[in-house]
Amino acid sequence: MRVQVVVELLPQRSTVCLSFDHADVTGNHVKAQLNAQTNVPFDLVQLLHGMTLLDDTCGVPHAPNVLRAVCGRGLLGGKGGFGAMLRSQGKGAGAKATRDFGSCRDLSGRRLRHVNQEIAIQKWNEEEGLRAQRKKDGIEDRELPVEETPSGIAGWHLNTPSWAEGFGKKASTRMKRKRKTIMCTSWIQARARATPPPNARRDWGCPRGRNCNYAHGELELRGEELTLYKKEQKEKSLREKDLKRDQYVHAIAPAALEADVNDAFLAGLRQRKTLQASQDAIKAELQAKMVFTPGDAKWGGGVSSVAGSWLVPLNGNVHVKQSTAEENATVEGRGSYYEVELLSAGVIQVGWADATFEADEDEGDGVGDHMASWAYDGCRQVKWTGGESAAYGAKWAAGDVVGCSVDIDAGTIEFALNGTSLGVAFTDVHATDATSMHPGGVFPAFSLETNERIRVNIGDRSFHYKPTDCTPVLDALVDVGTKAATSLVPTEQAISSNSEEEKTPPPPVHDAAAPEVDAPSLLTDILLDQEPAPSASPRLAVSPVQVNMLEDLMAFESIDALKALGMDKLKHELKHRGLKCG
Structure with missing residues (x-):
């Protein structure tokens, strides 16, 4: 019981x-x-x-x-009657409950405020990891819930003394702990109906004003409700952003958008077809120029010449600016020389190539990347042949003049920079023999990277630095059939590149040995504004030109008839029509 x-x-x-x-x-x-x-x-x-x-x-x-x-008697520790004294002072001051109990001592003789501070410091150290995590998550101190204490007083971690009147956990303090943790509904509705006037108080629109226990906006809100409010605002912002993006993307009906896409695609195809046709026409024109076709050209005081194009792009997007008439260039016999003036100092490969040289823009193969070509690159200070490089020469700059000389008899190629010889770059250089598909000899050739520009001089004007043991490449262009009319014309050309390209003159076709022609006498007649030619220039062997006519492939009725032409002949016909063949 x-x-x-x-x-x-x-x-x-x-x-x-x-x-x-x-x-x-x-x-x-x-x-x-x-x-x-x-x-x-x-x-x-x-x-x-x-x-x-x-x-x-x-x-x-x-x-x-x-x-x-x-x-029966007073407790040990503390000051006897101190609590009663404080209580009487509080009542005498205005019948208010006193809070001044921090100076009281516990049974161990320590003041209560010191004990409370010790507990607060201990809790602060224990929550160090939580504070770092909250900072990482972007949680403010205002978002933390109200701290629960045994006394019901924020920041006081001890029990209240029994004589402290008006304190303790009572039902009336519950609303006080929840103040500013919920948004004021009246305030929200009032601000939705009307716009606050300028410099209005934060609680404008709330009938309770400053006495309201609810929060008026994000600045007053605290606790977990603040975290939820910030999350809702973030989601609302994302929804508005997605809505604007959808309105922008789907502003046009799907059917109309699909039609526009199809029209744009067809327009792109038409533009590509037009560009391809233009490129094919340019390529066909260049291929036609590769077959030497004599033509009249005027220079100076009515002096005419018979010549074809001497500078032909093998690959890439090349812009050629010719200051005078064109010539056809090939080199046979002893040493020959031409100069390249650098208008830019980028990646440029200048040198020589024979008739079997092939360039490939897609693979990035230019002069020096093929076995039948030899080049010097002053930007990277290397020499190239067969796709292999070796250290050579000095670094060049815009405005420098590169001299390129070849001696077929000795089998050597040498370069010079601003008149200073860089030494023999290549030895054992041999020109290919003439065949039905291509002529023999070695040709000036050069490759340029994007936006690079050079100026080529093959001897129509005075060289900046001409070696005494070489003749200009232009001397090889003298046609024996034009001795009276004088076939030499100025051929200086400025070249610029929009992509990596290779430039080499088209090979003429030789079918007979050419008689010797006295080059100085011709130069004296033609170069009216140039310096006199050297007194002892060597004689050059020049071959007459033969024009090859293309076959009408549509006249062949069977594959066997095409095979009867021979593989070399068929490859030659296809190549001149801009078609690739294996």
Whole structure:
């Protein structure tokens, strides 16, 4: 059978109800439970029933009787009567509850505010990891929930003294702990109906004003509701952004958009077809120029010449600006020389190539990348042949003049920079023999990277630095059939590149040995504005030109008839029509 004992604590004048599971309750039982709840030692408590002092071993009356528990003497530690003094001062000052209990001491003699600060520091150290994580997640201190303390007072981690009036966890403080954690509905509705005037207070629109316990905007909101509010605002911003993007992308009906895409695609195909046709026409024109076709050209005081194009692009997008009439160039016999003036100082490969040289823009193969070509690159200070490079020469700059000389008899190729010889670059150089598909000899050739520009001089005007043991490449262009009419004309050409390309003159076809022609006499007649030619220029062998007519492939009715032409002849016909063949 359970019994209850009601005890009034003095001098606190608070009442507690003790419950026991047996009826024979003694004074010791009551003191034990009081000690567990109030930490007051046994020997300091005296039990009274009315005016009778109860012994520790005798039974005590049960409820509804009321016992009184009196502390026999003052507690150790603390200042005797300090709490009563503060309470009386607080009441005398205006009947207000006092908070000045931080200066009180506990049973160990420490002031309560010092104990509270020690607990706060310990909690701060324990939450260091949480603070770092909150900073990483972008959580503000205002978003943290209100700290729960035993006293119900924010920042006070101890229990309130029994004499501190008006404190403790009461139902009336629940709303106070939740202040500013919920948005004010009246404030939201008022601002939705009307726009606040300039310099309006933050609580404009709320009928409660500053006395409102709810938050007026994000600046006042705190706790978990602030986190949810920020999340909602972020999602709202993303939705608006997606809506604007969808309106921009799908502003036109899908059917109309699909039609526009198809029209743009067809327009691109037409433009590509037109560009391809233009490129095919240019390529056909260049292929036609590769077959030497004599023609009249005028220069100077009515002096005419018979010549074809001497500068032909093998690959790439090349712009050639010719200052005068064109010539056809090939080199046979002893040393010959031409100059290249650099208008830009990028990747340019200048040198020589024979008639079997083939360029490939897609693979990036230019002069020096083929076995039948030899080149010098002053930008990278290397020499090239057969796709292999080796250190050679000095670094060039825009405005420099590169001299290129070849001696077929000695089998050597040499380069010079601004008149200073860089030494023999290649040895054992041999020109290919003439065949039905191509002529023999070695040709000036050069490759340019994108946006690079050069100016080529093959001897129509005075060289900047002409070696004494070489003749200009132009001397090889003298046609024996034009001795009276004088076939030499100025051939300086400026070349610029929009992509990597290779330039080499088209090979003429030779079918007979040419007689020797006195080159100085011709130069004296033609170069009216140039310096006199050297007194002892060597004689050059020049071959007459033969025009090859193309076959009408449509006249052949079978594959066997085409095979009868021979593989070399068929390859030659296809190549001149701009078709690739293996």
